[in-house]
Amino acid sequence: MQSNKLGWILLAPTLVILFFFGVLPFLYVVFVSFHQWNPFAASPEMIFNGAENFRRIVFDEAFLNSLSVTVAFVVFAVLSELIIGYLLAQAFMKEFPGKSIFRTIHTLPLIMAPIIVGSVWKLMTTPSIGIIPHYLDEWFGITMNIGTSAPAAFMTIVIMDIWHWTPLVTLTLIAALVSLPRDPFEQAQIDGANKAQTFWHITLPMITPALVATVFIRLMDALRTVDEVWMLTGGGPGSSTRFLGVHIFKEVFPKTNYGYGSTISVIVLYLTIVACWLLYVSMLAPRKNRKG
Amino acid sequence: MNYALKVGASALAMAVASSAAYADDAFWKEAAKSYQDVTLRGVTESTPPSNYIREVLAPEFEELTGIRVDIETTSWDQMYDKAIKDMEAGTGIYDMVFIEQDIVYSYLARDFLTDTTKLLADNPDLKAPTYSEDNFTTFADYFRGKNGDLYGVPMEAFIKIYLYRTDLFNDPEIKAAFKEQTGRDLVPAKTHEEYAEIAQFFTKWGEDHDMDLWGTTAQAHTGHPASWYEFFETIAPTYGVYNWGIDADNNYAASVANGGEMNSDEAKEAMKWWLSMRDIAPPESNASTWTEVGTTFGAGRVAQGLVYGENAGWIAADETKSLVVGNVGVALPPMEDGILEEVEGGEGYIGYYDGGAFGIPSTSKNQKAAMLFLQYIGQDEVQPDWAVAAPRVTNKTTYDDPKVQAMNQELGGYYDLLRDKGYLFAGAPAYPFHAQVREATAPILYQILTGDLGPEEGLDQMAAEAEAELTDLGYRK
Structure with a gap:
């Protein structure tokens, strides 16, 4: 009883902060999402309009386009980061010359703010000035212009995200791999399991909790990506990289469409929760069933 | 004394x-x-x-x-x-x-x-x-x-001006080549036709002489409102389309059908001309806002351009940033025949x-x-x-x-131009819905720039979208 009370006392500051800076703003956004509110409209006051914003979103082509490019981005970026991150983690489990230097360099992108990453990549990819289009043209005769080519802009953003966030996946998976017990691997070796079998039946199930946590973090981050994209393409060319975060930003800030912007935010939060839940079920449920 | x-x-x-x-x-x-x-x-x-x-x-x-x-x-x-x-x-x-x-x-x-x-x-x-x-x-x-x-x-306070390279415009070899090709002297353009002729000449000159030189700037970013501003505040007025083509006295009409001018023949003509200039501008133009346009000019990559006055200072005088110091001239932007007289008469503006x-x-x-x-x-x-x-x-x-x-x-002579000709320029129209209409129509403009929409179809859509947004905001009844 005593420890329970102490626990609540120790938790209290965090709970208070969470309530005021997390729960309350969230409830306010939900409240605003049921209103028509643009401070620069002829009637700038908040007007309750029921579920009209939610009805509108279903037919909003701009939102649906943003949703589709975001999903494509998340699938490409997160999947690539997981695969590359795992391969790098496995590589770092072995000894090779210059390993510590390589690991340090490999981790550097993580300490960069997203807006800086966007700026650096903009410098590297600006047509006729950037180093990437220059050498693509000089070595392979490929013309790269992220201002006109939607696929080029999209792939550049995916590659930028992979470059920025793969180190996080690598570090998390190194931590998971290092903590694995040796016994099951030795047992598998004695039983004659090959590498694929060892990975599929031993490594993967044992690192799944870390993998799930990593996927959740990257998924949530990728779904709300704004800074890098804002800096690199501004959502263009056209609307080809207008991801949900950028779409919400443009709706809420320049357009000051607070009501509808809040509705989009609530829907995106809902979709994020659903996506995470589906992932959780698909990645952890089979494991539980195996145990059962 | x-x-x-x-x-x-x-x-x-x-x-x-x-x-x-x-x-x-x-x-x-x-x-x-x-x-x-x-x-x-x-x-x-x-x-x-x-x-x-x-x-x-x-x-x-x-x-x-x-x-x-x-x-x-x-x-x-x-x-x-x-x-x-x-x-x-x-x-x-x-x-x-x-x-x-x-x-x-x-x-x-x-x-x-x-x-x-x-x-x-x-x-x-x-x-x-x-x-x-x-x-x-x-x-x-x-x-x-x-x-x-x-x-x-x-x-x-600045005006968006026509900036040109005096070293190139006064180069005897270039002048002679231009005269031979076009039959007229190489002087700053007064009309869109002259401007386009000069732009085409210099872009070709750059190609022929293996130089990083193009004939014009273009503030044509495909995802940033800078391109929207270049069209509505710089190009369209020189074709006689003022106040973004929205008629505030006529129930905020934007489309020609309702009495606006956003998709008028003049606006469409302006768009086509601008796109043709963008096509012969440096490759970075599709990713250029007002800042990059200044940088492009300062890097000596263009012979002429439409540049915000705030950048004119460092382009013309800051040797640490600009490669064209001392080689910059200023002039009024090119315009259609009759526009200058119209503006001097008190109607509209040229930039x-x-x-x-x-x-x-x-x-x-x-x-x-x-x-x-x-x-x-x-x-x-x-x-x-x-x-x-x-x-x-x-x-x-x-x-x-x-x-x-x-x-x-x-x-x-930029300050002289600002003092003597500043009255020909105007700020943005007195709309309380500035950013809202811009953001509602800009995605369509970006599609025009990427070629996903033709200029005519795109401007029709923009006019319709502007009216829809103004109706949503409660200004258009």
Whole structure:
């Protein structure tokens, strides 16, 4: 009883902060999402309009386009980061010359703010000035212009995200791999399991909790990506990289469409929760069933 | 006049000057006495004029008055984000906000700003002897409310001009080649046809001579509103399409069908011409905002272009940034026949008169202290050095200062053009829905730029979208 009370006392500051800076703003956004509110409209006051914003979103082509490019981005970026991150983690489990230097360099992108990453990549990819289009043209005769080519802009953003966030996946998976017990691997070796079998039946199930946590973090981050994209393409060319975060930003800030912007935010939060839940079920449920 | 008389006259003049300076200093110290514990906070876009306020004027004012001034310079988007959120929520974090000319009508519609004329009239003790609204150029009129009062102290004013490379335009070999090819002399263009001819000539010249040289700039970013501004504020007016093609007196009509001009034949002609220029501009043009256009020109990659005046200064005179120092000329933008006469007759404008002011949010808790600072930066006395550091003129007497005159020479006569022809340019139309209509129609413009939509179809869609947005906002009935 005593420890329970102490626990609540120790938790209290965090709970208070969470309530005021997390729960309350969230409830306010939900409240605003049921209103028509643009401070620069002829009637700038908040007007309750029921579920009209939610009805509108279903037919909003701009939102649906943003949703589709975001999903494509998340699938490409997160999947690539997981695969590359795992391969790098496995590589770092072995000894090779210059390993510590390589690991340090490999981790550097993580300490960069997203807006800086966007700026650096903009410098590297600006047509006729950037180093990437220059050498693509000089070595392979490929013309790269992220201002006109939607696929080029999209792939550049995916590659930028992979470059920025793969180190996080690598570090998390190194931590998971290092903590694995040796016994099951030795047992598998004695039983004659090959590498694929060892990975599929031993490594993967044992690192799944870390993998799930990593996927959740990257998924949530990728779904709300704004800074890098804002800096690199501004959502263009056209609307080809207008991801949900950028779409919400443009709706809420320049357009000051607070009501509808809040509705989009609530829907995106809902979709994020659903996506995470589906992932959780698909990645952890089979494991539980195996145990059962 | 004998020697003794000269000395006496000089001494008297010095005494008068020093006593006037002393009197001015005395005013600031006296007026600031009640605000010694105040810290003024301002937010503005990170531009050369704003940086000068932060780095020079604010520290000077602080030393003179003891009132601390924190100026936050940030990106264009962030500046709006912070200022609007603060004023909307009424938090009163900022005592001064940058008011870009095109947003002032939105701010006034929401009563976001303090009436500075009234504030000074109600508090005569606050009125600095060296500050007067009469000192400002007519650009200040953009910051007046319906009652004629001033709601912001102008701090920057530029026109978007036609900049050209004098070294290329005066090169004998190039001149001869141009004459041979076109049958006319190589001089700055007056019409779109002439401009296009020069642009095509130089782009080809660059190709033929293996140079990184193109014939024109294009502020044609495919995901940033800079391209929207280039079309509606720079190109369309030179075809006679004013105020974005929206008729405020006709139920805010944008489409031709309803009485607007956004998708008129002139607008479509303007769009086609602009796209044709974009196609022969440097490859980076599709990712260029106003900043990159300046950089492109400063890097010597174009022979001519339409460039914001705020960039003209460093392009023409800053050797640490520009490769074309001393080789820059300025002129009026090219236009269709009859447009200049129309504008001189009082209808429309030929380009954008850009700029901004510093205003005091209604929510500021330190309005009087902020008013002191605004008067300080609005004085004639601080303007010349400011104009040299960042090419902007907001006060009438600034043009006559020797330092500014010298700068004018370096800028190829830019200040003369601003003073003598500034009246042909105009700020953004007085719409309280500026950003809303821009953001609603910009994605369609980006599609035109990427080629996903044709110019005619795209402008039709933009006009329809503008009307839909205006209906949503409640302006169009």
